[in-house]
Amino acid sequence: MKSLKLLLLQQSKLSHLGAIPLLQLDKVAENITTEQGKTLTDAHEVVEHACGMATLQMGEYVRNVSSGIDTYSVREPLGVGAGICPFNFPAMIHLWLRVVTGNTFILKPSERDPGASIMLAELAMEAGLPHGVLNIVHGTNDIVNAICYDDGIRAISFVGSNTAGLHIYGRASAKRKRVQSNMGAKNHGIVMPDANKDATLNALVAAGQRCMALSTIVFVGDSESWFGYFIEVI
The missing domain is CATH 3.40.605.10 (Aldehyde Dehydrogenase; Chain A, domain 1)
Structure with a gap:
C-alpha cells in the first residue's frame, strides 16, 4: 500500500x-x-x-500475439x-x-x-x-x-x-x-511556375528558422516573377 x-x-x-x-x-x-x-x-x-x-510515456500491452502469449513493455527510469x-x-x-x-x-x-x-x-x-x-x-x-x-x-x-x-x-x-x-538542416523548396501562390507562402514558416522549415527557395521558370508578390504579402 x-x-x-x-x-x-x-x-x-x-x-x-x-x-x-x-x-x-x-x-x-x-x-x-x-x-x-x-x-x-x-x-x-x-x-x-x-x-x-x-x-x-505509456508502455504497450498486446494480448494473444501467439497462442497463450501476451506481450507488454515497461518504461523504466x-x-x-x-x-x-x-x-x-x-x-x-x-x-x-x-x-x-x-x-x-x-x-x-x-x-x-x-x-x-x-x-x-x-x-x-x-x-x-x-x-x-x-x-x-x-x-x-x-x-x-x-x-x-x-x-x-x-x-x-x-x-x-x-x-x-x-x-x-x-x-x-x-x-x-x-x-x-x-x-540543423538546409531544406530546399522548389517552386514551379504553376504552383499556388498562397499555398507556397503558407509553407514558408518561421522565416526558415526551424529545423524542418524551408530556408532556401529555388524558383523555376516564370515563378521568379513572384518576388514582388512575396515581398508585398510578407
Whole structure:
C-alpha cells in the first residue's frame, strides 16, 4: 500500500505540473514571443505541447500475439539526464520528458532566451516537484563540456547547430552516454511556375528558422516573377 500511495502522489503532482502552465499559458507564451520572436500562436502551441508530454510515456500491452502469449513493455527510469535547448523552441524540447518518466533532469536553456525555462521551473516547484528533480544551469561552451564529461549524467538530448551537435555527440558518446543530437538542416523548396501562390507562402514558416522549415527557395521558370508578390504579402 505504501508504494501505491507513493505512486498516486507522484501521479497527482505530475498532473498538477501539467495543468499549472496551461493556467499561465498566455504569460509563458508572451515571454517566448518577447525573447525569441516566435509568433504568439506558435508560442501557445509550444507551451501546450510541453504540458501534454506526461500522457505520451505509456508502455504497450498486446494480448494473444501467439497462442497463450501476451506481450507488454515497461518504461523504466534511466537516471540523470541533461537537455541542451535550442533558442527557437525554449519550452518544448527536452524540458519534461525526463521528469515525467521518473528521472532527474539538468536543463541548460539557450543563453539567448532562458526566460521560459525559468518560468516553467518555478511552476514545477509550485506544483510540488521535489527539490533536485529539475535543475537549471546557465552558460555556454564550458557548461556544455561539463555536461558531456560528467560521469553522473547518463543521457543527453540536444537540438541546435551542426557544429555544436557534432561536438556534443562526439564527447558524450565517448563517455558512453546515450546521446540524442538533432542538428540543423538546409531544406530546399522548389517552386514551379504553376504552383499556388498562397499555398507556397503558407509553407514558408518561421522565416526558415526551424529545423524542418524551408530556408532556401529555388524558383523555376516564370515563378521568379513572384518576388514582388512575396515581398508585398510578407
